Every structure is written in structure tokens, then in C-alpha cells.
Amino acid sequence: MKRKNTPTPHDAVFKHFLSHVDTARDFLEIHLPATLRAVCDLDTLRLESGSFIEDNLRAHYSDILYSLKTVQGDGYVYCVIEHQSSPDKMMAFRLMRYSISAMQRHLEQGHEKLPLVIPVLFYHGKTRPYPWSTNWLDCFDVPALAKEVYSVAFPLVDVTVIPNDEILTHKRIALLEMVQKHIRQRDMAELLQELIILLTYDYYTDEQLKSVLNYLLQAGDTADPEGFIRRLAEQSPKYEEVLMTIAQKLEQKGRQEGRQEGRQEGRQEGRQEGRQEATLKIAHALLNSGIDRETVMKTTGLSENELEQIRH
Structure with a gap:
């Protein structure tokens, strides 16, 4: 049975506020980095339905997804609130996972290019300031090596x-x-x-x-x-x-297939001969009943030469 998560007060108040487009616009206008804000048309902000948070995390995180237009095309802003008293060391990785989920849904809607997804972490825990990096590469043991892998084209064996x-x-x-x-x-x-x-x-x-x-x-x-x-x-x-x-x-397989093909051809020829014989008998009966030759040929599909064979 699927476990039902009870929304926390933190989750409820956050969603209540951020579900309003005007409130979300102010939030992003204030908190987005200047370089990203410059390419976002916040007047096109639209609340998207759906959640990308796994069921077992919904008691701890509240996700709000907005779409908007950018200079490059369609973009997504993804807001996630962390309301635990203990900060999450892997939160940057979770944000990356949620971003990729949003990208996947974008593709499933028929788009051919990935959207820009900007994850934003809203934190209000007891420990302050927030103690962990929000760069997901810092979740690796060797961030420099991870950067080398994930910031360049992947190896190709063609x-x-x-x-x-x-x-x-x-x-x-x-x-x-x-x-x-x-x-x-x-x-x-x-x-x-x-x-x-x-x-x-x-x-x-x-x-x-x-x-x-x-x-x-x-x-x-x-x-x-x-x-x-x-x-x-x-x-x-x-x-x-x-x-x-x-x-x-x-x-051995070739011999078996040869025998099977021979039997199949024999059965097919037998069926064809049987159908032809039955058609000839029907035509013979129709002629004996006084039906004219033209009608018999149309009814049975036999040719004039085949009807001649019946007479002999």
C-alpha cells in the first residue's frame, strides 16, 4: 500500500505562497542570480502541474515548478524548499535529479531540445548558515575529476x-x-x-x-x-x-526446414487441387441443371477451357 505523507506546516505555507504567480515572480526577481535573471522573461511565468519529488521524500521537501520564456526559448525554474532542522548533504544532487526529471517531462511533451532548468534551494533550518555546497559536483569524493567528466562531451567509441x-x-x-x-x-x-x-x-x-x-x-x-x-x-x-x-x-536445421517446407508445399498443393475439384463438380451440376455457360463461368470463376474439360 502506498504510504501517504502528511504535509508539514513548512510545506503548506511555502506552497500556499509560491503557488501564486505574482509571489513567485517577486521571489525569482529578487533571488535569481543576475546573469540568469537577465535571460528570463518573468512576465511569462506559469505554474506547472505535477511533482518530481519521490514519494518517500515528500514529507521533507516541497517542490514548485514554474515554466517561463527565455531568450533561448522555453525555460524552467524549479524551486525546492528544504525544511528539515538538519541540512541535507546531498541536496545539490537531489536538485540535479529533479532538474533532469523536469527535462525528461519536457521531452515527453514533444519538444526536441532540453529546457534550461534552474533549481533554487529555499532553506530555513536551525543550522545557519546553510553548511553544504549547492554545487552538485561537490557531492563527489573528487569534485575536480567529476567536473572533468560532466562538463565536457562524454567519451565516444565509434x-x-x-x-x-x-x-x-x-x-x-x-x-x-x-x-x-x-x-x-x-x-x-x-x-x-x-x-x-x-x-x-x-x-x-x-x-x-x-x-x-x-x-x-x-x-x-x-x-x-x-x-x-x-x-x-x-x-x-x-x-x-x-x-x-x-x-x-x-x-541439421537446414534439413529439418527443407522437409517441413516440402510437407507444407505438398499440403498447399493438395488443398488447391481439392478446391479446384470441388469447383468443377459445382460447375458440372449447374450445367446439367440447364444454366447457361456464361452464368456458370461468372459464378464459379472457371474459364471456358476449364468448362470444356467438364464436357469431356
Whole structure:
């Protein structure tokens, strides 16, 4: 059962005041940093519905979300009150989480760009002044390293532009990179030489090899998958047993599919012959009843030549 949180007096009075647009406008006009206030059109301030605070935190935090226009487009101002007697060391991180939640909702509403979200912390605890940093990077053990990670573009591994010769030097990840680089670009049989080189190293478990070959067979393309696996097995002694097992299963599957296809074609032909025979019998009965040939052909869909066969 969902736990119901009882609003505190702090929460109630804050929401009562900040839910009024004019009050919120004064609050932001006074407390927003000058650089941010300069890009915000506070005359477009609008109270947004919904809350991004998790249920287990609602007894401790009160969130008010306003949207407004900025020079760059739509922006969000996000106000959070902290009314505990003990300040929250991780409050800056919580503000970041709430900001990202607001961004996510913005995207879900059909927008293509992230909005600017400005989190503002309103504090009135017993300890003063507020003792913790409101920079979320200070929540990390090494803020300088966190800044290096989160203030620049994230690392990108784009295998589509890495040369094959370089991928071959990538040790235990090389097989995955090589296969995924080329899975859409060419017949997987053209990868044979590169795969043989990679399988000369004792880098991969049998399960990893099975996984990557299953991926090749499902997502890749080749005229002769069984032959491809057998050629790979012939030149990869370390993995020959695993590869031959896969090749044998492919051969067996091919035989089963061939038999099944034959049976299916036989049943289909039988059904077609049965329907044709029944149609001819109906046409024969209609002709014997004195129905003219044109009407019989329209009714049964038979051609004149087929009606001639009935007469003989």
C-alpha cells in the first residue's frame, strides 16, 4: 500500500505562497542570480502541474515548478524548499535529479531540445548558515575529476570509423567491435580473415564465441552460413570443437526446414487441387441443371477451357 505523507506546516505555507504567480515572480526577481535573471522573461511565468519529488521524500521537501520564456526559448525554474532542522548533504544532487526529471517531462511533451532548468534551494533550518555546497559536483569524493567528466562531451567509441587494423589490436573487445562494425555493411563471409586472426588468440570463452556467432547468423547476411562456420573452424583449432558443433546444428536445421517446407508445399498443393475439384463438380451440376455457360463461368470463376474439360 502506498504510504501517504502528511504535509508539514513548512510545506503548506511555502506552497500556499509560491503557488501564486505574482509571489513567485517577486521571489525569482529578487533571488535569481543576475546573469540568469537577465535571460528570463518573468512576465511569462506559469505554474506547472505535477511533482518530481519521490514519494518517500515528500514529507521533507516541497517542490514548485514554474515554466517561463527565455531568450533561448522555453525555460524552467524549479524551486525546492528544504525544511528539515538538519541540512541535507546531498541536496545539490537531489536538485540535479529533479532538474533532469523536469527535462525528461519536457521531452515527453514533444519538444526536441532540453529546457534550461534552474533549481533554487529555499532553506530555513536551525543550522545557519546553510553548511553544504549547492554545487552538485561537490557531492563527489573528487569534485575536480567529476567536473572533468560532466562538463565536457562524454567519451565516444565509434567503431564505424576505427580502421580494422586498429581494432585487431584491441585484445578481448576486438571480436565484438569487428563484428558490430561490419554487421550491416557486408556479407559476413568477408569478415572471415579478420575473425580467423582474432581467434588465434586465447581471448574468448566458448560462450562468448557462441554469442557472437549467433549474433552474426541472426543479424548478418551470408549465402552459406554453415559453410562460413566450417571454414572458420578449419582455421581456428582452439575453437574448432565449438565451431563444428554450431555448423552441425545449422546443417541439421537446414534439413529439418527443407522437409517441413516440402510437407507444407505438398499440403498447399493438395488443398488447391481439392478446391479446384470441388469447383468443377459445382460447375458440372449447374450445367446439367440447364444454366447457361456464361452464368456458370461468372459464378464459379472457371474459364471456358476449364468448362470444356467438364464436357469431356
